[in-house]
Amino acid sequence: MIGRAVVTALLLGATPCVADESPVPGVLQQFALSGSWAIDCARPASADNEYSIYAVSSTGDATLTYARGEPYRDVTYAIRTARLVAEQRLALQVLRLPEKIPVELVLRKDGDSIQVWSSHTPDGRMLVIDGVIIGNGAPSPRFKHCSK
Numbered sequence: 001m002i003g004r005a006v007v008t009a010l011l012l013g014a015t016p017c018v019a020d021e022s023p024v025p026g027v028l029q030q031f032a033l034s035g036s037w038a039i040d041c042a043r044p045a046s047a048d049n050e051y052s053i054y055a056v057s058s059t060g061d062a063t064l065t066y067a068r069g070e071p072y073r074d075v076t077y078a079i080r081t082a083r084l085v086a087e088q089r090l091a092l093q094v095l096r097l098p099e100k101i102p103v104e105l106v107l108r109k110d111g112d113s114i115q116v117w118s119s120h121t122p123d124g125r126m127l128v129i130d131g132v133i134i135g136n137g138a139p140s141p142r143f144k145h146c147s148k
Contacts (some may be wrong), residue, residue, distance in 0.1 A: 015097060020109045025056045027082035033107075037143035045069035052078075052114075052143050064094060078105070089117065104125070113142040 028034055037050045045051045051067040062079035077094035085091045089108040095102055101121075108117035108131065119128040119138070127133070131140045 005113040016040065023060065024062045024082045025060055027084065027090070028056065028062060028079070030055060031082075031084065031107075031147075033090065033114070035148040037135050038146050039141050039143060041144055041146035047072065051146075052145075053131060063097075066091070110142070113144050115142045116140040 005110065033054045036051055036053050038045070038101055043045055043049045045067040046069045051068075053065045054062070055065070062082070063076055064079055065074050065076045067074045074076060076097045081093040081096050083089075083091050085106060085125050090107045090109070091104070091106065093102065093104050103119060103121060105119040105128070106117045108115050111142045115131055116128050117131050118126075120126045127135070128140050132138070133140055
């Protein structure tokens, strides 16, 4: 009898965690992230004017694509989870396609721009910290919203 009560209490305690999980498309919409973002929306994608495109398919699958124009290949990630972690901050778990390389990142929204604020691999290797790219020490680019 006590065992059933403990199991019931544990299950009831776990229920809000499941209920609080939001589908990715809804979180992206809440954060107003869908559409094209660029360093400079008036210019085409290029090595120094990267675009980030957040899209949701008719089946509800969400993607993030980085486009730099020719001769570069687009880099696409499947967005697996999305959750608001603070006002103006969104945490994403993504998988780079087709390799399925996992990456976790936090986007920071500042007015009409977004920036990768932090990013790391599951083994803890940091890629971006506080908006600074670890590999070169440069600030992570700020992207302006071009279209929905």
